[in-house]
Amino acid sequence: MRRFDYYQPQSLSEAFNLMERLKGDAVYVAGGTDVIVKMKQGAISPKALISLRGIEELRGMESDGGIKLGSMVLFRELERDPHVGAKYYAMKEAASLLANPQIRNVATIGGNLCNAAPSADSAPPLIVLDAAFLLEGPGGSREIPVEEFFTGPGSTCLEDVEILREIRIPAPENKSGNAFVKLGRLKQDIAVVNAAAMVMMEGGVCKRCRVAVGAVAPTPLRLREIEQMVEGGSIDEELLGAVESKVKELVSPITDVRSTQEYRREVSGILVKRALKEALTRAQM
Amino acid sequence: MKKLIRFTLNGSEVSAEVPSHKMLLEVLRETFELTGPKEGCGQGECGACTVLVDGLSVNSCLYPAFEVDGKEVTTVEGLIGEGNKLDPIQEAFVEHGGVQCGFCTPGMIMSAKALLEENPRPTEDEIKKGISGNLCRCTGYVQIVESIKKAAQKRGS
Ligand SMILES: Cc1cc2nc3c(=O)[nH]c(=O)nc-3n(C[C@H](O)[C@H](O)[C@H](O)COP(=O)(O)OP(=O)(O)OC[C@H]3O[C@@H](n4cnc5c(N)ncnc54)[C@H](O)[C@@H]3O)c2cc1C
Ligand code: FES
Ligand code: FES
Numbered sequence: 001m002r003r004f005d006y007y008q009p010q011s012l013s014e015a016f017n018l019m020e021r022l023k024g025d026a027v028y029v030a031g032g033t034d035v036i037v038k039m040k041q042g043a044i045s046p047k048a049l050i051s052l053r054g055i056e057e058l059r060g061m062e063s064d065g066g067i068k069l070g071s072m073v074l075f076r077e078l079e080r081d082p083h084v085g086a087k088y089y090a091m092k093e094a095a096s097l098l099a100n101p102q103i104r105n106v107a108t109i110g111g112n113l114c115n116a117a118p119s120a121d122s123a124p125p126l127i128v129l130d131a132a133f134l135l136e137g138p139g140g141s142r143e144i145p146v147e148e149f150f151t152g153p154g155s156t157c158l159e160d161v162e163i164l165r166e167i168r169i170p171a172p173e174n175k176s177g178n179a180f181v182k183l184g185r186l187k188q189d190i191a192v193v194n195a196a197a198m199v200m201m202e203g204g205v206c207k208r209c210r211v212a213v214g215a216v217a218p219t220p221l222r223l224r225e226i227e228q229m230v231e232g233g234s235i236d237e238e239l240l241g242a243v244e245s246k247v248k249e250l251v252s253p254i255t256d257v258r259s260t261q262e263y264r265r266e267v268s269g270i271l272v273k274r275a276l277k278e279a280l281t282r283a284q285m
Numbered sequence: 286m287k288k289l290i291r292f293t294l295n296g297s298e299v300s301a302e303v304p305s306h307k308m309l310l311e312v313l314r315e316t317f318e319l320t321g322p323k324e325g326c327g328q329g330e331c332g333a334c335t336v337l338v339d340g341l342s343v344n345s346c347l348y349p350a351f352e353v354d355g356k357e358v359t360t361v362e363g364l365i366g367e368g369n370k371l372d373p374i375q376e377a378f379v380e381h382g383g384v385q386c387g388f389c390t391p392g393m394i395m396s397a398k399a400l401l402e403e404n405p406r407p408t409e410d411e412i413k414k415g416i417s418g419n420l421c422r423c424t425g426y427v428q429i430v431e432s433i434k435k436a437a438q439k440r441g442s
Contacts, residue, residue, distance in 0.1 A: 001306065002306070003304070003305075003306045004305060004306045005286040005305050006286060006305035006306070006349055006351045008351060008352075029349075032347050032349065033329055033347060036308075036347045037328050040328055041328070049349070051349070053352060076341070099329075099418070100332070100417040100418025100419075101342055101399065101400075101414075101417070102329070102332060102335055102342050102343055102418040103329060103344070105341040105342055105343050106343055106344075106347070106348070186417075188417055
């Protein structure tokens with residue numbers, strides 16, 4: 001690995017100043033489980049890292065009806081937080097299936113999102129939970145819906161100096177349930193395909209539905225057509241069968257080291273079906 | 286860029302001037318000559334470099350040395366008690382065949398330590414999840430899981 005400088009700002013404004021000064025030569029680092037691995041593999045070689053670990057403003061979770069997660073919240077914390085487990089089950093499930101204990105002890109939700117892998121496990125849950133992101137730069141902050149954040153494999157709508165500050169998730173509606181499922185070579189590996197679903201049921205009828213899949217398109221993908229198929233009726237085997245076939249038409253996976261295009265297409269339908277079933281079960285609990 | 290870092294290493298206050306591009310693993314092995322933590326993959330996959338930072342297991346190959354300033358670091362060497370007495374986890378690995386070539390052992394034991402500190406009576410499934418970040422090429426894991434079970438019983442009694 002090439003030599004690099006390592007800066008440890010203690011506030012957002014200090015981080016912005018450093019990044020403006022070092023523009024082009026520096027990248028932010030959170031837990032480092034993507035950045036430092038890429039540097040060791042020689043895929044990137046920045047002259048400097050600007051660590052976000054010392055910035056208090058990026059830490060902590062706050063309940064305000066919904067929940068606000070600082071971007072430096074660790075997967076370790078999401079996995080263990082009882083409030084997250086009870087209401088934002090898809091998020092808890094994604095956190096507890098991400099990698100292994102050593103990685104979860106340092107990896108952050110912000111790092112997972114900003115790295116913008118199409119397979120990022122925290123993305124599908126946040127899509128189905130209607131999350132919004134607070135981005136902040138030297139000029140101020142802006143809030144955007146989760147879907148506008150990802151612009152391609154490894155790319156986001158963040159401006160050069162901007163930082164993802166906070167993830168905001170509204171309180172789930174009554175009578176709703178949400179779930180996350182993932183297929184990896186082993187359960188805790190980077191996903192071959194992952195999926196999340198949310199359903200809100202009233203008198204056996206689905207009033208609102210959200211579905212998202214990952215690792216089958218250039219960005220984590222919300223499946224609006226599937227949501228429309230599910231909303232307005234009951235969720236039975238016949239519908240789930242139709243959903244499974246339709247998902248396979250909507251995705252555009254690639255072949256890589258983890259899987260083939262054909263296999264991904266095949267299992268994406270099955271995973272969406274499973275996520276919907278589990279969300280339904282949780283809505284009825 | 287260099288910085289003087291001070292931290293607690295296996296119970297003692299230490300300090301060292303380290304270059305900004307060093308990971309904790311290199312500082313432990315080269316500066317402090319603690320060769321328990323090993324470099325397997327260097328990329329977060331194998332867990333041979335596992336140590337505890339403020340009680341949590343981390344891959345020291347990915348942990349920037351600058352970040353341990355002010356923290357508490359424990360390596361497998363730090364588990365040895367007074368009079369060179371092994372920790373119950375270490376004893377159990379020796380007694381129940383949890384060690385073959387030994388390359389994965391220091392990391393495996395530190396993951397087991399982190400697990401048992403948080404969950405003193407883990408189920409077999411919890412043990413497997415607890416060591417899911419540690420690869421072993423030799424044992425097939427059965428004796429390792431067995432060793433951790435036995436260590437939990439011993440610590441409890
Ligand atoms: C062995 C192993 C297994 C893994 N398994 C999984 C898995 O199962 N599922 C999965 O999804 N991922 C997995 N990963 C990938 C990685 O661990 C996650 O993506 C992790 O969440 C990254 O978080 P981090 O804090 O380490 O990010 P970093 O590596 O520190 O940063 C990632 C990127 O985000 C940028 N960044 C970080 N925080 C911010 C911020 N607040 N604002 C702006 N930019 C920011 C950085 O500049 C960098 O480009 C695995 C990695 C390894 C090494
Ligand atoms: S050497 Fe650190 S995880 Fe393999
Ligand atoms: S004992 Fe040889 S790698 Fe585990």
